[in-house]
Amino acid sequence: MSGQGGNTALILDRLFETVMSRKGQDPSTSYTAKLYSRGTPKIAQKLGEEAVEAVIEAMRGDKQKLAEESADLLYHLMVLWADMGVKPETVYGILAEREGISGIAEKKSRKQGSGSK
Numbered sequence: 278m279s280g281q282g283g284n285t286a287l288i289l290d291r292l293f294e295t296v297m298s299r300k301g302q303d304p305s306t307s308y309t310a311k312l313y314s315r316g317t318p319k320i321a322q323k324l325g326e327e328a329v330e331a332v333i334e335a336m337r338g339d340k341q342k343l344a345e346e347s348a349d350l351l352y353h354l355m356v357l358w359a360d361m362g363v364k365p366e367t368v369y370g371i372l373a374e375r376e377g378i379s380g381i382a383e384k385k386s387r388k389q390g391s392g393s394k
């Protein structure tokens with residue numbers, strides 16, 4: 278368990294299952310179904326708006342609001358994955374492959390790769 282929210286991975290998996298279960302449901306009773314009905318560009322736009330709201334709260338220095346906007350951001354990211362057919366395991370797999378590789382070292386290897394072309 279990790280604090281008040283319980284097991285982090287489990288809650289994200291449960292959230293993804295819930296948003297998947299809203300496919301084809303009534304947009305008047307489910308906000309997620311309403312998002313699907315508005316299409317991928319709208320879902321992506323909402324994700325961008327939530328990201329900007331998180332940035333604003335960070336700049337204001339409001340930790341509680343940043344946490345709340347982060348929850349909105351993760352929810353809308355899950356809806357976009359579900360809408361686009363991206364499986365959480367795919368994203369988790371990419372993160373797992375990167376485990377132990379410094380972002381600085383990875384960036385250097387990318388630059389060397391492009392310079393040798």
Ligand SMILES: N=c1c2ncn([C@@H]3O[C@H](COP(=O)(O)OP(=O)(O)OP(=O)(O)O)[C@@H](O)[C@H]3O)c2ncn1[C@@H]1O[C@H](COP(=O)(O)O)[C@@H](O)[C@H]1O
Binds near residue numbers: 296309348352
């Ligand atoms: N985690 C969330 C969650 N986080 C944020 N939101 C909604 O996201 C919206 C974001 O607020 P905004 O003001 O940006 O959006 P809005 O003005 O309502 O909508 P727009 O017209 O701007 O698109 C709010 O309506 C929130 O209620 C969420 N809605 C649903 N969930 C989860 O998804 C589950 C399924 O929800 P339904 O699909 O509604 O049954 C819920 O049980 C929750 O677990």
